[in-house]
């Protein structure tokens with residue numbers, strides 16, 4: 001517990017910003033999107049200036065309390081879940097787009113800008129910011145940078161890190177640095193900017209972010225391909241890529257997910273098929289026509305029972321919105337949804353789907369799988385009930401096995417949600433112990449007292 | 462730990478655990494948009510309710526404040542992919558606050574006297590409405606100080622006075638017989654709820670609805686012994702009285718063979734569709750309630766199903782549509798009214814930006830939490846002024862009053878009308 005005299009100093013520092021300590025406040029900031037995790041902070045603050053943040057860090061070092069940064073709390077690995085002796089620093093109020101530079105195709109934004117808001121603003125100018133996580137209607141750019149989030153357009157356009165050109169960061173010491181900038185090339189010194197991307201709020205708090213924008217694709221075509229077996233869908237993904245076509249989007253949904261999504265969105269998905277792929281190609285109209293035809297060919301060659309094309313842009317948007325709701329829609333079936341984020345080389349998608357199926361049968365649990373199949377990124381989601389402790393323990397065993405299989409196939413335990421608290425005990429499977437030691441020494445160099453989001457990604461000692 | 466709710470109608474545990482705290486409802490929540498605080502978001506409120514249910518939080522002042530700050534607009538329900546029935550949780554939580562005697566004096570007086578005493582009894586309602594009519598039409602301001610219900614607000618009276626509905630000179634059920642027959646053949650027999658406030662302050666909307674229904678060959682039954690539907694009571698967490706009222710209406714309406722019960726107030730419609738839910742454990746009424754609920758239709762739903770008659774005249778006006786929360790979110794009715802409006806010959810339809818964002822009326826919210834309601838309203842006003850249509854259709858009396866008030870403040874020349882009024886004018890009835 002942070003003592004009351006320290007709390008009052010914190011309050012003085014945040015000045016005109018919010019300082020919250022009621023029991024109701026603590027409850028409301030005790031969770032994020034991750035199942036089964038919660039912890040009460042000692043206070044929640046909403047600072048309004050970089051200087052306030054810097055002073056908070058200095059005080060934290062002096063008085064040894066912890067700081068946990070938070071965006072909108074949609075994280076799926078527990079990154080913004082409070083820890084012992086901590087204050088939550090809520091950055092969601094920093095929500096201004098500071099500049100859109102149409103000559104350099106860049107945007108300076110504050111970290112609390114909502115991803116979808118940014119999309120809307122830049123698209124008005126004919127520009128495009130591709131990263132579009134399923135949570136884009138509410139997640140923040142700061143959270144996206146901290147988790148290096150992906151989205152539906154990852155296959156062609158990459159993930160958040162591909163669009164970060166510069167950062168202003170308040171370090172745990174309270175010092176403020178800028179890294180990167182508007183130049184397209186820059187090799188002066190170590191690439192610190194990339195170190196901060198995906199650092200899960202453990203190395204510094206971003207206060208300004210410089211984003212790369214690209215011209216908005218002229219046109220796009222969205223398709224749905226239905227399959228009688230998930231394996232065929234998996235094979236289709238590998239076939240499309242092997243045919244040297246890079247669609248913007250290749251999303252996979254299995255039967256359990258399709259049924260939940262249809263129940264919510266009512267967009268006319270057949271609920272009796274085993275799986276579907278949501279595909280989108282975009283770019284120059286001629287290229288789009290050509291690629292769409294090739295994609296349809298690949299689907300048919302791999303036993304797709306039907307391929308539908310969205311007739312209007314509105315219909316396409318609806319399909320994608322429905323896909324984004326997949327995770328939450330799965331909670332219709334059972335109250336607790338525990339999802340994973342394994343990623344395998346794209347050639348191994350079909351194999352991985354088979355393994356997931358076998359493991360779910362072995363442990364007698366219900367798994368719905370969906371994901372960014374084009375990236376090799378699958379979200380096997382276990383539908384369970386946190387009140388059933390016995391089942392939860394089977395789920396944990398099943399996931400341990402799924403992780404091992406993914407790693408054996410040359411994959412990873414998390415493609416985009418981060419390690420956080422939820423996956424830190426499996427981190428060594430992917431990175432090996434030496435890499436974790438290197439990460440620890442980096443953390444120690446930047447945050448010697450371990451006051452910033454300690455215990456996330458790996459334990460401090 | 463032991464729940465801090467009572468055993469009577471606590472918020473459902475299944476609904477609470479159904480929320481997987483993804484946060485996808487946050488961008489649609491008007492109160493979250495006002496404060497930027499998780500506590501005043503649907504996800505935060507569900508967690509607060511969960512904490513009380515798990516005994517981790519008492520029914521504190523802060524808890525009560527968040528439950529009352531919520532508009533119960535149910536935008537979060539529409540947004541929630543997991544299908545969390547948020548409205549049922551907040552209403553149950555409010556009922557708990559009442560049961561544990563934790564309301565403030567002001568709320569108690571308002572809810573007990575106004576919702577229980579006045580609205581729930583025809584005689585008292587008419588009496589108060591008469592007094593209000595007298596007050597409004599004679600300028601007898603001393604009445605404000607003397608009449609109990611208005612006095613509670615005396616401090617803020619200036620601010621909320623405009624919200625008191627204009628009382629009609631002749632009340633609805635004094636004007637109409639129990640059965641009305643159309644001029645031509647009878648194709649449908651429909652039941653009609655005259656309601657509480659509607660019947661003393663919105664008789665014009667009722668009249669228009671009746672004209673439009675008669676024009677569409679409906680025989681209309683307005684049962685004399687019907688009562689207020691109970692929606693304001695239920696949404697404010699007074700389940701006992703809401704159930705009592707529901708039972709009365711069930712008895713009265715089921716006496717007749719009806720094709721549908723047609724509603725011109727979204728709030729009433731939403732609740733009558735839920736009678737089945739509120740009485741699910743009642744041995745005598747559960748089946749009857751379901752039967753009644755299945756017949757309830759909003760005017761727009763009903764007309765959409767039977768199809769509008771052709772009109773010979775052109776109605777050359779720019780018309781837009783505001784979604785009443787209790788229609789779009791509570792009843793998922795949104796395409797039907799739009800389609801009806803668009804099909805009126807001559808109409809140029811413009812979509813209102815953020816049409817399904819609450820206007821702040823929210824039952825009695827704009828009376829009890831006037832300042833918050835004004836903030837919510839200002840967003841609606843910004844959107845309306847971005848298109849300034851000639852007509853704005855809203856299918857709920859509360860919304861009509863609230864938006865009219867906003868328009869007057871901003872001196873915007875837009876007519877807010879009920880769909881029935883628009884149709885009546887378009888048909889020249």
Ligand SMILES: Cc1cc2nc3c(=O)[nH]c(=O)nc-3n(C[C@H](O)[C@H](O)[C@H](O)COP(=O)(O)OP(=O)(O)OC[C@H]3O[C@@H](n4cnc5c(N)ncnc54)[C@H](O)[C@@H]3O)c2cc1C
Pocket residue numbers: 032033068069070071072073074075076078079080091111132133134135138139140141142143144145146147148149150151152200201202204205206207324327328416417453482483484485
């Ligand atoms: C329904 C749903 C769908 C999702 N879909 C996707 C998806 O398709 N792809 C994907 O990659 N993820 C997805 N996610 C996960 C999640 O939305 C992302 O990780 C997102 O980037 C988190 O953003 P946030 O603003 O909610 O951050 P939070 O959850 O609040 O925080 C995430 C991490 O960022 C840190 N952080 C936040 N702000 C800052 C800052 N200013 N400076 C430094 N650190 C900071 C926090 O400490 C924490 O470690 C999904 C989540 C949900 C609930």
Ligand code: SF4
Pocket residue numbers: 328331479480481482483484485486487503504507537540541542543544545547
């Ligand atoms: S109510 Fe629904 S949308 Fe909101 S956090 Fe819960 S599950 Fe998500």
Ligand code: SF4
Pocket residue numbers: 489490491492493501502503506530531532533534535536537538547
């Ligand atoms: S009902 Fe409306 S105000 Fe209440 S939590 Fe839901 S969206 Fe917010």
